[in-house]
Amino acid sequence: MQEEKLKKRQFLSAQVDLSKFNHAQFEKATEEEKQQQDVMGESTTFFKDGMRRLRKNPLAMGSIIVLLLIILTIIVAPSIVPYHYSEIISVNGKRDKSAANLGPFEYSKAEQKYMASSGEKLFPHILGTDSLSRDYFIRVIYGTRVSLSVGVVAAIMVLIIGLLYGSIAGYFGGRVDLIMMRIVDIIYSLPDMLIIILLSVVFNERLKPVIDKTILSVLGTNMISMFLVFGLLYWVSMARLIRGQILSIKNNEYVLAAKCIGTKNSRILRRHILPNCLSVIIITTALQVPSAIFTESYLSFLGLGVSAPLTSLGSLANDARAGMQSYPLRLVVPAVIICLIVLALNLLGDGLRDAFDSKLN
Amino acid sequence: MEKQNNLLEVSHLKQYFPVRKGLHKIPLKAVDDVSFTIRPGETLGLVGESGCGKTTVGRTLLRLYQPTGGRIVFDNEVLYDSGEQYDENGKLIVDADGKPVLGKKIDKDMLPYRKQMQMVFQDPYSSLNPRMTVEDIIGEPLDVHKLYSNRKERREKILSLMETVGLNAEHAMRYAHEFSGGQRQRIGIARALAVNPKFIVCDEPVSALDVSIQAQVVNMFEELQDKLGVAYLFIAHDLLVVHHISDRIAVMYLGKVVEIADADELNANPVHPYTLSLLSAVPIPDPETARKSQRIVLEGDVPSPLKMPSGCPFRTRCRYATEQCAAEMPPLKDRGNGHFCACWNK
Numbered sequence: 155m156q157e158e159k160l161k162k163r164q165f166l167s168a169q170v171d172l173s174k175f176n177h178a179q180f181e182k183a184t185e186e187e188k189q190q191q192d193v194m195g196e197s198t199t200f201f202k203d204g205m206r207r208l209r210k211n212p213l214a215m216g217s218i219i220v221l222l223l224i225i226l227t228i229i230v231a232p233s234i235v236p237y238h239y240s241e242i243i244s245v246n247g248k249r250d251k252s253a254a255n256l257g258p259f260e261y262s263k264a265e266q267k268y269m270a271s272s273g274e275k276l277f278p279h280i281l282g283t284d285s286l287s288r289d290y291f292i293r294v295i296y297g298t299r300v301s302l303s304v305g306v307v308a309a310i311m312v313l314i315i316g317l318l319y320g321s322i323a324g325y326f327g328g329r330v331d332l333i334m335m336r337i338v339d340i341i342y343s344l345p346d347m348l349i350i351i352l353l354s355v356v357f358n359e360r361l362k363p364v365i366d367k368t369i370l371s372v373l374g375t376n377m378i379s380m381f382l383v384f385g386l387l388y389w390v391s392m393a394r395l396i397r398g399q400i401l402s403i404k405n406n407e408y409v410l411a412a413k414c415i416g417t418k419n420s421r422i423l424r425r426h427i428l429p430n431c432l433s434v435i436i437i438t439t440a441l442q443v444p445s446a447i448f449t450e451s452y453l454s455f456l457g458l459g460v461s462a463p464l465t466s467l468g469s470l471a472n473d474a475r476a477g478m479q480s481y482p483l484r485l486v487v488p489a490v491i492i493c494l495i496v497l498a499l500n501l502l503g504d505g506l507r508d509a510f511d512s513k514l515n
Numbered sequence: 516m517e518k519q520n521n522l523l524e525v526s527h528l529k530q531y532f533p534v535r536k537g538l539h540k541i542p543l544k545a546v547d548d549v550s551f552t553i554r555p556g557e558t559l560g561l562v563g564e565s566g567c568g569k570t571t572v573g574r575t576l577l578r579l580y581q582p583t584g585g586r587i588v589f590d591n592e593v594l595y596d597s598g599e600q601y602d603e604n605g606k607l608i609v610d611a612d613g614k615p616v617l618g619k620k621i622d623k624d625m626l627p628y629r630k631q632m633q634m635v636f637q638d639p640y641s642s643l644n645p646r647m648t649v650e651d652i653i654g655e656p657l658d659v660h661k662l663y664s665n666r667k668e669r670r671e672k673i674l675s676l677m678e679t680v681g682l683n684a685e686h687a688m689r690y691a692h693e694f695s696g697g698q699r700q701r702i703g704i705a706r707a708l709a710v711n712p713k714f715i716v717c718d719e720p721v722s723a724l725d726v727s728i729q730a731q732v733v734n735m736f737e738e739l740q741d742k743l744g745v746a747y748l749f750i751a752h753d754l755l756v757v758h759h760i761s762d763r764i765a766v767m768y769l770g771k772v773v774e775i776a777d778a779d780e781l782n783a784n785p786v787h788p789y790t791l792s793l794l795s796a797v798p799i800p801d802p803e804t805a806r807k808s809q810r811i812v813l814e815g816d817v818p819s820p821l822k823m824p825s826g827c828p829f830r831t832r833c834r835y836a837t838e839q840c841a842a843e844m845p846p847l848k849d850r851g852n853g854h855f856c857a858c859w860n861k
Contacts, residue, residue: 407642411706414577415656416629425655429646 204433207509214505217498224495228299236277237289239296240463243279253287255481262287281487285477293465294487300466301447302495304377308384308446313439315385316392323393324400325423335397338390346387350449353383354458376461380453384446395438399431406430433510441503444496451492467492520591522714522746523553523576527601528585530568530575534821542583543820545571547770549585550847555713556740558747560761560778562754562793564817568770569750570637573716576748577632578625590713594628596621630660633707637719639699643691649702650687653677656709676705679742680735697728701735708739714746721756733760754797758782763853766790769820769828772847776854786856788833827859835860 208214237243243253245264253262259278261269269276280291323334357379403409404427412422447467453459454468462469467488474484528549531542546568553559561569575582584597598617600608608616633656636642643652653673656662663669674684680701691699700720707715717736721729733756739745751757757764758778765775766789774787785791792811799805813832818824824831830840839859847855 407636407638408644410574410579411634411636411642411703412644412655413579414629414634415706415710416626416659417655418659421659425647426644430644 204506204510208505211505211508213501214509217502217505220494220498221502224298224491224498225302228295228302231295232292235280235289235292235295237279237292239288239293239465241288243283243287243289250287253283254285255477256282258282258483281483282481284473284484290484290487293470294467294491297465297467297470297488298491298495300377300460300464301450301468301492304380304384304450304466305443305447305495305499307381308388308450309439309442311381311385312389312392312442312446313435315389317396317435319389320393320396321400321423321428324397325404325427327401327404331397335394338393341387341390342394347452349387350383350453351456351458353386354379354453357382376459377464380450380459384449388442388446392438392442395434396431399434400427403427403430433507436510437503437507440499440506444499444503447492447499448496520555521552521588522555522557522590523748524586524588525552525576526550526586526588527599527607528572528575528587529583529597530571530580531583536821541821544770544823545820546575547823548844549767549770549772551765551772551775553714553746553748556744556746557763558740558749558761560757560764561748561750561767562752562757562764563767564752564793566817566820567767568820569752569767570718571770572767573634573718573748573750577629577634577716579634589628589632592623593621594623594625630710631712632714632716633710633712634716634718635700635703635707635720638723639696639703640723642703643699645690645692648688648690649677649682649694652691652702653705653709656706660710662710672709676709679708679739680705695728696724697732700724700728700732704732704735704739708743711743712745714748716748716750718750719752720749722751722753729756736760754793766793769817769823771828771844771857773829773858774854774856775847776856777852780852780854784854786850786854786861787829787858788835788861789829790856827857 243250243262243265245262245268248264250262250264252264256262256279258281260282261276261278262283265276268274279289281294282290284290284293319334319338323331354376358375361375361378409422409426412426417425450459450466451468451471454466455472457469457472459469460466465473470488471485471492474481474488478485528546529544530546531544533540534543549568549572551559561572563569571580574580576587578587578595582595582597584599585595586593586597587595596619598620599615600618602608610616647655650670650673653676654669657669657672663672670687673687677684677687682698682701682705686694686698691702694702700723704720720736721732724732736747736749737760740747747760749757749760761778763776764778764781765772766781766787767773768789774781774785774790781790782794785794792813795809795811799808815832818828818831825841826843827833827836827840827845830836833840835858837860845857845859847857850856
């Protein structure tokens with residue numbers, strides 16, 4: 155072993171003065187010590203990485219918990235509460251005329267009499283009853299079911315139409331893109347609400363004979379026309395977004411590299427382009443749900459939503475408007491639930507964007 | 516000197532991109548009449564300033580763009596021929612109407628040739644898909660050309676490729692963003708090597724890396740060439756790097772090759788005025804020599820490729836320019852010793 159002299163530190167140098175040491179004072183690092191210097195983190199997949207970031211976001215996690223609670227309630231509650239959303243309260247098979255406009259946890263006179271005589275305890279009206287003597291709690295539950303499913307179905311429809319339209323326009327580009335995007339511009343420039351109202355009216359007329367006596371008639375023409383309206387109108391922003399994503403991803407060098415390897419177009423789309431816009435798709439879909447719920451509530455409030463006796467949160471609020479002074483609770487409850495759902499979904503969408511959008515990281 | 520068999524012959528390659536200006540579409544002549552040859556196991560360096568069409572040459576060679584004209588011969592097989600014919604002076608043969616006389620047009624399906632010609636990209640950050648593991652990135656060419664019979668063989672091939680480019684086997688399951696620039700470029704090289712190509716276009720493979728890593732990667736390119744006998748078209752704008760790795764160097768200006776020569780010959784006796792000014796711009800690490808050396812500073816800007824000057828493209832900035840330069844593009848003339856230069860006055 156050569157005993158090379160360690161260099162003396164230069165004047166004013168910030169280095170450690172090595173001349174004070176000799177070679178014997180240095181020992182080689184063991185494999186274990188080298189491993190400790192390895193700062194590379196655990197290898198994670200895109201999805202795991204995003205979920206880890208999402209879990210650290212208290213607002214997003216809170217929103218998930220709130221949404222899960224709401225979904226659990228609307229699934230479980232109808233099998234516990236013995237009332238039906240369109241059922242007028244009756245005692246012993248007789249219609250209970252005194253049961254209208256009850257307060258929370260209040261029993262009508264007929265019910266009190268029945269309980270006193272039979273000793274049986276009736277299920278309480280948790281939120282009271284409405285002016286037609288229907289249990290309000292179960293109506294709110296069903297209203298939430300309708301609103302949430304409208305939101306989710308609309309978001310899925312928007313996703314499918316927008317994804318197809320946007321990816322065709324983006325991937326083929328050129329003239330195809332030009333024409334397809336001008337159509338989108340035209341739809342975009344029309345006032346949303348006006349079109350929705352006009353379309354709902356037209357669809358209502360046309361759909362009645364078509365869906366008569368089918369399973370769809372349970373939903374009512376209003377509900378179906380609402381889905382159609384969402385499908386026809388709200389995909390435009392989704393299509394634009396996906397087109398933009400695909401346009402920018404298409405020009406990445408890794409797509410060119412894949413072409414250089416000889417990869418087929420379908421494989422390029424599947425393996426290279428779509429996985430890279432997945433995060434944007436997830437996030438926008440999540441944000442589409444509250445906007446659909448909001449529009450549905452708005453339409454129901456205007457009387458264009460679901461048809462009676464089926465209800466939604468918006469139509470519940472509309473019905474409660476008349477008795478706002480005497481029974482404010484009936485307006486407050488659906489309004490609060492709408493707010494909770496919309497807020498939770500928006501916060502969750504924001505959380506998803508923060509967690510999955512690699513550009514922000 | 517006996518003429519060796521060329522691996523790649525490019526003649527009169529043209530690549531125009533249509534650019535819309537108002538109602539008219541005018542061609543942007545990114546590559547205009549470029550010819551060169553590459554022998555097996557040789558490195559041809561391609562230098563020139565930004566926007567002169569170096570990258571376009573590389574991409575057109577690999578048919579990532581559809582060429583506007585010219586002829587590409589790889590391994591004695593014509594991959595593309597637009598059918599234009601030229602006389603022995605390199606002039607396009609035209610008929611009475613001034614339209615080119617067209618011969619047989621050849622346009623072959625590239626898929627089988629993708630196994631023999633590959634590319635290493637400039638930016639190691641955008642040339643790797645962020646959603647794929649290293650194993651899948653390197654394995655993709657194997658998948659596309661079905662170069663394995665079972666999963667085990669695929670994995671073995673990938674691991675041996677990673678070893679070739681100096682990556683550890685445990686990196687196989689990681690994602691591209693977990694690597695440094697140099698390591699990413701190694702992944703890109705492994706991907707290009709996966710199909711065992713005879714020819715690789717290296718599109719500024721080191722310009723995005725810092726200097727110490729550049730040396731490592733350049734040396735690796737040389738080692739791979741010794742080991743595997745691949746030929747490179749090495750595109751770069753760093754003359755020192757190109758001189759280090761290349762056997763021959765071609766200098767491009769505004770879509771045209773202005774000078775082509777052996778690397779040492781070009782360095783010692785540059786002929787074209789553009790090459791002279793390029794070489795004088797190379798930084799000299801010794802301040803003493805640097806002070807004495809004279810830098811040739813070019814005046815004016817590079818003309819827009821949409822409004823190319825007539826004749827020689829360099830004449831607007833050339834101090835030797837004459838009327839002949841404006842009238843006609845000088846042909847690449849042999850100056851002896853395999854040194855070609857396109858200039859009327861030098």
